[in-house]
Amino acid sequence: MRLKTVLWAAITFAVLAYLIAPIAVLIYSAFDDGKFFRFPPRELSLRWFREALASPEYRSAVLNSTILATIASVLSVAFGLMAALGLTRGPLRSRPIVEILLLAPLTLPLVVWAIALMQIYARLGLSGSVGGLILAHTIITLPLSVRILMATLSNIDPNLEDAARSLGARPLRAFARTTLPLAMPGVLTSAAFCFLISFNDVVVTTFIAGASWMTFPVRMYSQLRGQGVDPITLAIGAMIVALILVIVALGEARFKWSRRL
Amino acid sequence: MVPPPMTSYLKIDAIGKSYGTTRVLHDVRLDVAPGDFTVLLGPSGCGKSTLLRIIAGLLDSDSGKLVLQGDDITALPAWDRDIGLVFQNYALFPHMTVAENVAFGLDMRNLPKAEIKARVAEALDAVRLGDLGDRKPAALSGGQQQRVAIARAIAIKPRLLLLDEPLSNLDAVLRASVRTELRDLHDRTGITTIMVTHDQAEALSIADRVVLMNEGRIVQNDTPEGIYREPASAFAASFLGSPPANLFPLPTASAAQTTGWTPPPAVAGHLGTDALLALRPEALKLTEEPTPHALPAHLKRIEFQGADRLAHVEALGHPLIVRLSDDQTLTRPDVWLTLPDTPRVFSKTTGALIAPATKG
Amino acid sequence: MSIWSQPTGSLIVDPTPTIKNYARIAGDGYYIRGLLRTLWLSLATTALAALLALPLSWWIVRRAGRFRGLILTLVLIPMVCGALLPTLGLMNLLGPLGVINGTLKSLGLIDRSWKLLGNQTGILIGLVHAFLPLMVLPLVSALDRLPRDVEGAAMSLGAKRLQVWRRIILPLSAPGLIAGSALVFCAALTSFVTPLLLGQGKVATFATMAYQQASLVLDWPFASALAMVMLAILALIGTAAWGAQKWAAET
Ligand SMILES: Nc1ncnc2c1ncn2[C@@H]1O[C@H](COP(=O)(O)OP(=O)(O)O)[C@@H](O)[C@H]1O
Ligand SMILES: [Mg+2]
Numbered sequence: 001m002r003l004k005t006v007l008w009a010a011i012t013f014a015v016l017a018y019l020i021a022p023i024a025v026l027i028y029s030a031f032d033d034g035k036f037f038r039f040p041p042r043e044l045s046l047r048w049f050r051e052a053l054a055s056p057e058y059r060s061a062v063l064n065s066t067i068l069a070t071i072a073s074v075l076s077v078a079f080g081l082m083a084a085l086g087l088t089r090g091p092l093r094s095r096p097i098v099e100i101l102l103l104a105p106l107t108l109p110l111v112v113w114a115i116a117l118m119q120i121y122a123r124l125g126l127s128g129s130v131g132g133l134i135l136a137h138t139i140i141t142l143p144l145s146v147r148i149l150m151a152t153l154s155n156i157d158p159n160l161e162d163a164a165r166s167l168g169a170r171p172l173r174a175f176a177r178t179t180l181p182l183a184m185p186g187v188l189t190s191a192a193f194c195f196l197i198s199f200n201d202v203v204v205t206t207f208i209a210g211a212s213w214m215t216f217p218v219r220m221y222s223q224l225r226g227q228g229v230d231p232i233t234l235a236i237g238a239m240i241v242a243l244i245l246v247i248v249a250l251g252e253a254r255f256k257w258s259r260r261l
Numbered sequence: 262m263v264p265p266p267m268t269s270y271l272k273i274d275a276i277g278k279s280y281g282t283t284r285v286l287h288d289v290r291l292d293v294a295p296g297d298f299t300v301l302l303g304p305s306g307c308g309k310s311t312l313l314r315i316i317a318g319l320l321d322s323d324s325g326k327l328v329l330q331g332d333d334i335t336a337l338p339a340w341d342r343d344i345g346l347v348f349q350n351y352a353l354f355p356h357m358t359v360a361e362n363v364a365f366g367l368d369m370r371n372l373p374k375a376e377i378k379a380r381v382a383e384a385l386d387a388v389r390l391g392d393l394g395d396r397k398p399a400a401l402s403g404g405q406q407q408r409v410a411i412a413r414a415i416a417i418k419p420r421l422l423l424l425d426e427p428l429s430n431l432d433a434v435l436r437a438s439v440r441t442e443l444r445d446l447h448d449r450t451g452i453t454t455i456m457v458t459h460d461q462a463e464a465l466s467i468a469d470r471v472v473l474m475n476e477g478r479i480v481q482n483d484t485p486e487g488i489y490r491e492p493a494s495a496f497a498a499s500f501l502g503s504p505p506a507n508l509f510p511l512p513t514a515s516a517a518q519t520t521g522w523t524p525p526p527a528v529a530g531h532l533g534t535d536a537l538l539a540l541r542p543e544a545l546k547l548t549e550e551p552t553p554h555a556l557p558a559h560l561k562r563i564e565f566q567g568a569d570r571l572a573h574v575e576a577l578g579h580p581l582i583v584r585l586s587d588d589q590t591l592t593r594p595d596v597w598l599t600l601p602d603t604p605r606v607f608s609k610t611t612g613a614l615i616a617p618a619t620k621g
Numbered sequence: 622m623s624i625w626s627q628p629t630g631s632l633i634v635d636p637t638p639t640i641k642n643y644a645r646i647a648g649d650g651y652y653i654r655g656l657l658r659t660l661w662l663s664l665a666t667t668a669l670a671a672l673l674a675l676p677l678s679w680w681i682v683r684r685a686g687r688f689r690g691l692i693l694t695l696v697l698i699p700m701v702c703g704a705l706l707p708t709l710g711l712m713n714l715l716g717p718l719g720v721i722n723g724t725l726k727s728l729g730l731i732d733r734s735w736k737l738l739g740n741q742t743g744i745l746i747g748l749v750h751a752f753l754p755l756m757v758l759p760l761v762s763a764l765d766r767l768p769r770d771v772e773g774a775a776m777s778l779g780a781k782r783l784q785v786w787r788r789i790i791l792p793l794s795a796p797g798l799i800a801g802s803a804l805v806f807c808a809a810l811t812s813f814v815t816p817l818l819l820g821q822g823k824v825a826t827f828a829t830m831a832y833q834q835a836s837l838v839l840d841w842p843f844a845s846a847l848a849m850v851m852l853a854i855l856a857l858i859g860t861a862a863w864g865a866q867k868w869a870a871e872t
Contacts, residue, residue, distance in 0.1 A: 008676065008684065011676045011677075011680075012680040012684075015673045015676070015753075016692065016695055018750065020695055020698065021710070022707040022710030022711045022714055022750060023702065023707060023710055024710070025710045025711075025713045025719075025720055026706060026709055026710030028720075029710075029713045036718070038718035038723065039713075039718060039719055040727060109807070109810075109852065110813065111828045111831055111851070112848045115831060115844050115845060119841050119845065159348050160354060162319045162348075162352070163348060163354075163413075164369075165319065165338075165340050166317050166318070166340075166342075166344060166345065166346040166414075167340075167369055167413065168369035168370055169365075169369050170338075177354075182356055193701075196703070200705065201703065206836070207832075207835065220705055220706075220709065224708075224709065224712075224818055225818075229712075233709075237709060241702055245694070248694050248698075249690075249694045252690050252693055252694045252697070253690050257693075257697065258694075258696065261700075
């Protein structure tokens with residue numbers, strides 16, 4: 001019995017270690033003082049973190065990513081909320097559509113999206129435009145936000161809004177006072193995930209933006225494909241990962257994110 | 262029959278509603294007198310909730326008109342109607358405290374803070390929940406939640422209070438006491454009230470008027486006593502009462518003769534026609550010796566119910582239930598069934614009343 | 622788009638419908654081999670993910686207790702960090718100068734680096750890492766739904782531990798396993814960054830081929846045809862998973 005318990009724990013921790021290892025190595029390697037990472041490292045320092053914070057190029061790349069992801073996730077949640085309301089409350093509700101929409105987004109074949117969008121954009125003359133990029137990011141994040149918001153809304157009693165109305169609230173106010181506050185955990189969850197998808201995206205962005213809007217992942221990707229990764233990239237990546245981990249830990253503690261996906 | 266109320270507080274005029282091709286309400290007409298406690302009674306799915314939501318303004322009717330206190334409110338949106346609605350599942354706002362729930366409607370009316378506070382306290386006191394204002398609904402029992410829902414609806418001093426199956430989510434013990442409380446509350450506040458239920462005992466015990474619905478139509482509108490004693494259709498006879506009236510199809514004259522039955526004169530004329538007798542269990546008598554016009558029957562078993570005993574008998578091949586008088590003992594299975602002299606006769610095919618002819 | 626064609630060396634698309642692009646995929650051994658390789662990698666990823674996810678999910682549901690939130694956060698890592706950052710970490714982990722080879726060498730266990738990048742091994746390690754959450758999350762939610770005392774009940778009826786797993790836990794977690802497998806397979810099939818970077822351009826998969834056609838060769842109709850093939854496989858997997866769910870629900 002004891003041995004079995006230990007064995008279970010061992011397997012579990014091995015799998016967890018595998019999940020964490022790449023991120024841990026990423027963060028660790030950012031402390032390597034050398035220009036190219038090697039293990040064991042010659043010397044550990046904060047050098048690249050200092051340079052990262054001082055570099056205007058990188059600052060603008062991270063800023064670009066942040067702006068893009070913020071706008072895209074706000075749009076995605078706004079449209080996602082409308083779509084989810086229509087699909088769960090409105091005349092559009094229908095079981096099969098709902099089921100497909102609930103399953104599809106997790107597999108989200110980004111490459112397929114990217115190839116399709118790239119051609120559509122070329123025809124519409126949107127290629128390389130920032131507006132087009134925002135639109136593309138909104139489109140690729142939309143299915144997930146619809147999924148999360150639909151799951152959220154389907155757990156909220158539609159009678160609540162009716163009750164508010166019968167008590168004298170106009171429709172918009174009834175929504176704002178009942179459904180919306182109750183859907184807030186879902187709204188924040190989907191905003192966070194859309195932000196992360198958009199912020200981290202390299203596939204769709206490289207396909208349709210070219211070099212016009214240099215986001216941090218695109219910069220990192222081109223280094224990975226080319227001469228190798230700049231240690232400053234490692235340092236920024238490490239900081240981003242650390243930030244994401246904190247956010248996700250909070251999200252999981254507060255909103256049970258893993259259950260909403 | 263009691264004449265319909267002269268002064269109409271709420272007039273429901275030929276309201277019709279369909280979902281797709283299914284008609285759920287067929288030109289429903291109803292007048293509700295001021296201060297009345299009206300119960301809409303009918304089997305599940307007959308359109309009671311639909312009618313209630315239309316009155317509340319949460320659902321549009323396809324046709325017809327609603328007049329409340331002389332104003333045509335058909336086109337008035339729910340939020341301007343001042344009609345309180347208590348939902349079957351209560352629909353309490355889970356993110357607000359009890360007091361905030363009750364204050365919601367007052368908030369929407371932009372009343373001054375002090376007045377809101379006073380009226381919330383008043384409404385909570387009315388349902389005897391004065392000290393639970395700070396709790397969240399989830400921390401309350403089912404019965405308490407239901408009272409919060411009522412307090413929330415009456416806090417706005419509604420012109421009309423609508424209750425959709427308010428007792429159906431409570432356990433049997435609670436149901437009886439809440440029933441009395443609901444009636445008390447109505448009598449204290451004087452709010453004209455319409456309650457929906459599918460439970461006939463509930464309807465009979467609480468209502469000033471019982472409005473019986475079936476398949477999207479109002480089939481009878483009467484006082485509890487009136488609807489119980491003088492059902493206007495076979496459906497009404499078989500829906501009310503516990504157990505409900507026995508529906509007994511009349512045999513042909515020759516079949517009656519072979520069993521040795523001479524029906525009472527009021528019944529004899531209907532032998533062999535498309536006719537049913539509606540026979541309340543307490544209106545039937547069982548004897549061991551034949552009486553004039555008695556029907557030979559076979560006693561199958563006696564069910565003990567505490568205050569009552571119900572005899573299950575079979576006559577002319579049909580099962581019937583008879584409520585026995587307290588002191589009666591029956592020892593033989595072969596018994597005689599005495600019918601009332603002028604039972605209500607309904608058409609077997611349409612369920613309509615054939616005899617006695619309605620007054621007026 | 623995929624039914625149009627583009628003459629070699631030209632950037633002008635000829636809008637006459639044609640099945641030329643599909644014929645090219647079917648006729649060219651390079652693409653068929655690529656497709657088979659991609660299918661194999663996706664299948665292997667799915668199997669490995671299931672193998673790792675089953676004990677982990679069971680442990681999360683039954684043993685993790687108050688660490689559940691923390692562990693689920695760790696499980697979410699590959700999902701929320703995007704494709705690139707974990708891949709970068711993996712390159713530093715698996716590379717010839719990376720953590721694994723560095724450790725083994727300094728311990729004197731090997732003298733030539735293991736080749737863990739630029740081949741299918743590296744890609745598999747990356748794919749399993751990237752998509753493990755897609756297997757764990759549905760499994761956890763399926764296992765969550767199964768009442769705590771089923772194992773006890775089964776054992777009280779005389780079932781041995783292994784039998785409990787085979788007869789009770791596996792069938793009851795089947796919906797989660799099916800959903801997770803479909804998700805992982807589809808994700809692995811269309812994954813692009815991981816095979817490109819961990820394969821170091823030496824292992825072509827369908828997605829990287831499509832990328833090549835779209836971004837480098839600029840033959841968009843052909844890229845579309847490759848994308849359509851992937852989409853068709855996705856649809857097939859989706860339908861199969863849906864059917865399997867129904868079947869599992871019935872038996
Ligand atoms: N939104 C809807 N769409 C279609 N049919 C409905 C809808 N709501 C109710 N119905 C149908 O209308 C009929 C009346 O419903 P309802 O008023 O809820 O009945 P009751 O409250 O008397 O049980 C039922 O047959 C029900 O199936
Ligand atoms: Mg109802």
